[in-house]
Amino acid sequence: MSKNKRKRVKIAVPTQLYESIKDNAENIIHRGLLTLKIQCLEEEIQSLEKRIEYLKRRVRELPSDIKREEGMLNELIEDQKKLETLLYGKRGN
Amino acid sequence: MVKIKLKKNQKTVYVNQNCGILEIAEKLKFSVNYAEFVQKVIHFGIQSPCSEEQLMQKIKELEKRKKTLESELKKIAMQFTPLESKYVGLRMQISKIFNDNRIQVFHLCARQLPGSSGKGNATNLIQKYVEYSRSLWL
Numbered sequence: 001m002s003k004n005k006r007k008r009v010k011i012a013v014p015t016q017l018y019e020s021i022k023d024n025a026e027n028i029i030h031r032g033l034l035t036l037k038i039q040c041l042e043e044e045i046q047s048l049e050k051r052i053e054y055l056k057r058r059v060r061e062l063p064s065d066i067k068r069e070e071g072m073l074n075e076l077i078e079d080q081k082k083l084e085t086l087l088y089g090k091r092g093n
Numbered sequence: 094m095v096k097i098k099l100k101k102n103q104k105t106v107y108v109n110q111n112c113g114i115l116e117i118a119e120k121l122k123f124s125v126n127y128a129e130f131v132q133k134v135i136h137f138g139i140q141s142p143c144s145e146e147q148l149m150q151k152i153k154e155l156e157k158r159k160k161t162l163e164s165e166l167k168k169i170a171m172q173f174t175p176l177e178s179k180y181v182g183l184r185m186q187i188s189k190i191f192n193d194n195r196i197q198v199f200h201l202c203a204r205q206l207p208g209s210s211g212k213g214n215a216t217n218l219i220q221k222y223v224e225y226s227r228s229l230w231l
Contacts, residue, residue: 021138028139029135030138031148032134032135034141034148034152035138035148036134041155042155045155045162048166049162052162056169058176059176062180063176066176066180066183069180069187073187073190076190079221080193086214086218087204
């Protein structure tokens with residue numbers, strides 16, 4: 001069946017429910033689906049907002065974190081040099 | 094958790110209800126892969142105080158908002174990614190050098206120290222790395 005061709009579908013609805021909606025079923029179902037889509041979009045938006053908020057916070061924090069880590073790395077490199085000197089003597093000797 | 098495919102933009106969404114539906118939404122350009130979902134959809138339809146036009150309008154607004162947020166996310170991700178890579182790279186480098194230094198310190202502990210001039214330095218380093226290792230083990 002081609003994508004554009006309309007397909008007739010059967011919907012399993014409990015009798016009692018069917019009786020209550022049968023006069024306006026299409027409209028009710030359409031509105032239901034639209035409401036559902038709204039809920040989904042709202043959830044997606046909320047999740048995007050949370051992600052953006054997290055990334056913004058990290059972008060603010062990362063420069064100072066990097067600076068701190070660079071300081072630590074330099075300290076470790078200094079230690080490494082000292083240890084090499086202590087263990088193997090000065091290079092070139 | 095029910096998985097629903099929205100055919101129009103090929104998005105997949107997850108919905109908490111487990112009610113009844115067959116492929117009701119085909120002509121409304123929705124493709125739902127879970128038959129029992131129909132009751133929930135009907136419930137939404139009955140409960141909704143808005144008209145179809147109002148709902149469509151709301152969807153348009155939300156889609157617009159979503160697009161704006163997606164573009165904002167893309168921009169912020171472009172700032173975040175290089176910073177995060179640099180940070181992770183530094184952490185890995187630190188971890189490697191720290192472990193190398195720790196091993197060197199153990200070598201230092203295991204051998205007789207040369208001359209008294211190096212003793213202070215060696216003691217400080219041994220203390221630093223051994224103390225840290227001890228804190229890891231305890």
